[in-house]
Amino acid sequence: MVSKIDISQDQLQIMDPINATVPFKSVIDLEEKKKILFITVKGSPETVYRLVTVPKAMQVLKRMIIMSCSAYRLSAYFMSPAIRGGVLVTDAQWEKGAVAVLKTGIWFVSQNKQVCVPLSEVAGIELTQRDIQKKQLDVIKIDHLENTEVVTSFVLCPVSTLQVLLNFLKDATKEMDMKGDELDPVSAQVGMLVYSGMDSHAIENMLNIPHNELDAIVDKLLKLGLVEVMFTRREVQLTPKGVRFISDAVKPPTP
Amino acid sequence: MGRILIVDDTLFMRTLLKNILFTGGHSIVGEAGDGDEAIEKYKELKPDLVTMDVVMPKMNGIEALKAIKGIDPNAKVIMCTAVGQEQMVKLAIKSGARGYVVKPFQAPKVLEEIKNVLGS
DSSP, X not given: OOOOEEEOSSEEEXXXXXXXXXXXXXXXXXXXXXXXXXXXXXXXXXXXXXEOOOHHHHHHHHHHHHHHSSSEEXXXXXXXXXXXXXXEOTTOOOEEEEEEEOSSEEEEEESSOEEEEEGGGEEEEEEEEEEETTEEEEEEEEEEEETTEEEEEEXXXXXXXXXXXXXXXXXXXXXXXXXXXXXXXHHHHHHHHHHTTOOHHXXXXXXXXXXXXXXXXXXXXXXXXXXXXXXXXOOOOOOHHHHHHHHHHHSOOOO | XXXXXXXXXXHHHHHHHHHHHHHTTOEEEEEESSHHHHHHHHHHHOOSEEEEESSOSSSOHHHHHHHHHHHOTTOOEEXXXXXXXXXXXXXXXXXXXXXXXXXXXXXXXXXXXXHHHHHO
């Protein structure tokens, strides 16, 4: 549905044919997926508005909602993305802004940047140290998925709030934790190759394992919820009819 | 497409990188398992680009990078390191590395980085 919107200091107004006013304070969740903004407004039941608009308006709207909505916010510096697919982003910079914790995810917000990290896409959280202005400072390293790319972001804030954020993230994503002894070394290598984008044929060749062994490992990874099936490839062989067709096809044409 | 020398002390990582680079249309002119071997192979093969592991036996990747830059100041070297060793980044960049890849990595981004460095 196409509708005009009006963004004011404290609310979003959606004109005809929706005719709705969304005070930013009433927003209890905000999520961005594939450039669509999901705005959840409190009520019984909750209302979810899905909105797409021009990037400039989207940027203003996101910033205003995040800074006014019902969320846990803390002042922080963040760097996102710092690493993308394993490659260091050379022009990555620390941005001064805030981190907002909402129902389904966290947001990094600065004047020019708003990054949504849905909790369901958080792949790893770690307290680590970074060399910032010649000082070793504690930061939170967050690995998260953006479509199929693994992105690493860093958050820097005072140690007390850093610990609160770390605990929240760990708690909210604890169902993804593993004991660490579920996989044997070969299965772990298969996992690593899948991470790097290798297909099953390449994995068989690289690890020199037969198809049925790889199948069993994939079943194990599926059972543990570590992978999902993208598609099933079929290996075929020719029937007698197929052999005849191919044999005929390569014969020189009769004059 | 480039002629690439892969330097890593683990066969697994060398094989993985070889696969990724091959699918990206690059040719792998050689492999080395430590810094010393990397320098010898660099002199012998004169590759367009080197992917260099940081932590290796005998001579580490940073030392090998410095030696290679001493031989050829225009050498294009991309460093590869495991997660948690990012503090080496500044040292590597200061020593002349053109790019930095953190393990584990994803093939499309690695190929993109190699393309960028080869084109620079």
